[in-house]
Amino acid sequence: MTKAEFADLCKVSTKKVQRWCNVDYIKELTALGxxxxxxxxxxxxxxxxxxxxxxxxxx
Numbered sequence: 001m002t003k004a005e006f007a008d009l010c011k012v013s014t015k016k017v018q019r020w021c022n023v024d025y026i027k028e029l030t031a032l033g034x035x036x037x038x039x040x041x042x043x044x045x046x047x048x049x050x051x052x053x054x055x056x057x058x059x
Contacts, residue, residue: 001040001041001046002039002040002041003017003018003021003039003040003041006041006046006049009054010053010054018036020049020053021034021036021049022036025048025049025052025053028048028052029045029048029049032044032045032048033045
């Protein structure tokens with residue numbers, strides 16, 4: 001899943017997704033192999049983001 005696709009899923013801007021990934025959840029995502037320059041999330045990273053962000057934005 002791309003950052004833009006995840007932003008659409010959460011109904012936020014890609015800048016907001018970048019902030020979540022590069023500031024708020026950088027330690028957790030780095031442990032999952034995340035690099036701030038990547039444009040496509042791995043399945044593990046996507047699952048982490050869905051569990052931590054998507055549930056939060058649906059409230």
